[in-house]
Amino acid sequence: MPGFLALPAGAAAIAAQGLLTLSGYVVNLALARALGPAEFGAFGVVYSLLLAVELCARLGVPSAVIRLLATTAEPAPICRAASALALALALAATALFWAAAPLLARLLALPGGPMRIWLAGLDIVPFVFHLLWTAIATGLGRFGLAAWSTASYALARAGFTVLSVLLAPGVEAALLANALASLVGLVPVALALGPSRLRPGLGPWRRILREALPPWFDQSLAHLLPLLGLWAIMPLAPGDAAAAAGRYSAALALARAPNSVALALGPLVLQRLSATAGGTGTPRAQRECAALATLAAFLLLPGCLVLALEARPLVLLLFGPEYGEAADLAALLALGVGLGHGALLLARNALFALGAPRAALSAVAGALLAQLAGLPLSVPRLGAPAAALVTTIALIAAAVAAVGATDRRLGGFLRLLPAGRLLALMAAIGLFSVSFAGEGPWLVVELALLGLIWASAGAFLGKRKLPVGSVFAGRAKG
Numbered sequence: 001m002p003g004f005l006a007l008p009a010g011a012a013a014i015a016a017q018g019l020l021t022l023s024g025y026v027v028n029l030a031l032a033r034a035l036g037p038a039e040f041g042a043f044g045v046v047y048s049l050l051l052a053v054e055l056c057a058r059l060g061v062p063s064a065v066i067r068l069l070a071t072t073a074e075p076a077p078i079c080r081a082a083s084a085l086a087l088a089l090a091l092a093a094t095a096l097f098w099a100a101a102p103l104l105a106r107l108l109a110l111p112g113g114p115m116r117i118w119l120a121g122l123d124i125v126p127f128v129f130h131l132l133w134t135a136i137a138t139g140l141g142r143f144g145l146a147a148w149s150t151a152s153y154a155l156a157r158a159g160f161t162v163l164s165v166l167l168a169p170g171v172e173a174a175l176l177a178n179a180l181a182s183l184v185g186l187v188p189v190a191l192a193l194g195p196s197r198l199r200p201g202l203g204p205w206r207r208i209l210r211e212a213l214p215p216w217f218d219q220s221l222a223h224l225l226p227l228l229g230l231w232a233i234m235p236l237a238p239g240d241a242a243a244a245a246g247r248y249s250a251a252l253a254l255a256r257a258p259n260s261v262a263l264a265l266g267p268l269v270l271q272r273l274s275a276t277a278g279g280t281g282t283p284r285a286q287r288e289c290a291a292l293a294t295l296a297a298f299l300l301l302p303g304c305l306v307l308a309l310e311a312r313p314l315v316l317l318l319f320g321p322e323y324g325e326a327a328d329l330a331a332l333l334a335l336g337v338g339l340g341h342g343a344l345l346l347a348r349n350a351l352f353a354l355g356a357p358r359a360a361l362s363a364v365a366g367a368l369l370a371q372l373a374g375l376p377l378s379v380p381r382l383g384a385p386a387a388a389l390v391t392t393i394a395l396i397a398a399a400v401a402a403v404g405a406t407d408r409r410l411g412g413f414l415r416l417l418p419a420g421r422l423l424a425l426m427a428a429i430g431l432f433s434v435s436f437a438g439e440g441p442w443l444v445v446e447l448a449l450l451g452l453i454w455a456s457a458g459a460f461l462g463k464r465k466l467p468v469g470s471v472f473a474g475r476a477k478g
Contacts (some may be wrong), residue, residue, distance in 0.1 A: 248387065431464070
């Protein structure tokens with residue numbers, strides 16, 4: 001396989017997730033420019049509905065499988081039982097999604113009616129299996145294989161979407177391209193692990209459900225929280241709601257880029273903390289969590305700061321002048337969705353691994369209630385900016401609560417973080433970004449220079465007595 005299998009474990013995961021983020025940009029930019037704000041908004045709503053269904057259809061099985069495989073000597077029965085559960089859940093979710101399509105189209109005032117929802121549903125079965133089999137590879141410690149599966153999906157999604165734009169631009173073609181990409185993502189793991197591990201079978205399915213169900217509700221909600229603002233715009237926002245939803249979709253696509261850090265490191269957090277002997281409060285668990293948190297902060301904080309400060313030139317460069325009003329939304333969502341949601345996802349995984357799902361549920365439920373109360377009151381009056389503000393406040397508050405609960409559970413890992421050096425890095429990047437306000441081609445030069453500043457600051461990782469290197473320890477087994 002390509003170079004992912006030669007990379008260290010943490011680097012393989014981050015590289016694959018970075019490629020997935022890049023492919024997401026290619027997809028969103030191609031569709032935004034080809035479809036225009038109104039149709040791109042329709043695609044964003046349909047695709048976000050699909051994501052919601054696929055998140056719920058997982059039922060927490062992938063995360064439970066990672067944790068179980070990290071602590072078992074007999075992986076094959078768990079893998080087969082998980083495949084059987086995934087098949088049943090995905091088929092049931094597809095049937096329910098298709099049955100609810102007419103109602104969803106009416107509730108969300110969706111252009112194109114239920115047909116687009118029916119087309120989107122074709123992706124549910126292959127994507128659920130893609131997520132599960134990638135989780136199986138991660139749980140077995142084969143991070144390179146998991147990374148190659150993610151990379152295959154990312155490349156296929158970008159390629160098929162660009163091809164659809166060139167041959168038959170439209171929401172329907174883009175949704176079909178998405179389903180084909182999920183099928184491609186299944187191939188690497190299927191070839192590497194084979195039917196002996198992946199074929200559906202009964203096995204210890206009850207054990208998997210016992211492990212999966214407690215955190216499933218908050219896990220699904222945690223991933224859905226950034227989408228609630230988008231869903232509120234089409235039926236509630238004043239004026240041209242479809243175009244507003246398109247601009248919000250563009251801003252959300254930009255702001256979610258830093259989430260690739262959380263999505264890459266999340267399975268590593270689960271696997272490492274689940275396998276840590278002694279668990280809660282032990283020095284080893286504290287140092288493992290501090291190492292992962294240091295790496296996440298080093299990657300998340302500068303990226304979110306640059307997105308917030310450079311939102312306008314980035315939106316104009318990537319999406320075009322039609323989406324200019326999305327700049328302020330992107331700046332706000334970079335803090336809420338990029339930073340707040342990324343930190344929430346990582347802390348939720350840590351709490352799950354440490355056996356504290358209720359603490360994670362409390363943080364996520366608080367954010368959900370805040371959005372359910374704030375969005376209907378504010379969006380009809382203020383439109384998309386209100387949706388972005390309510391979402392940002394709710395996600396940052398939830399992230400603070402979840403990180404605080406993790407710190408208490410571990411007996412204090414935050415004190416091990418190099419806060420002073422992180423603040424110095426943020427100050428340097430912020431000052432440079434404000435003083436060198438590039439636009440158009442000059443923005444690319446500015447971002448390249450900011451990347452050099454960020455890369456040169458990476459030396460601080462090696463100067464702390466934290467096992468940051470352990471995140472990258474060992475080869476990513478294929």
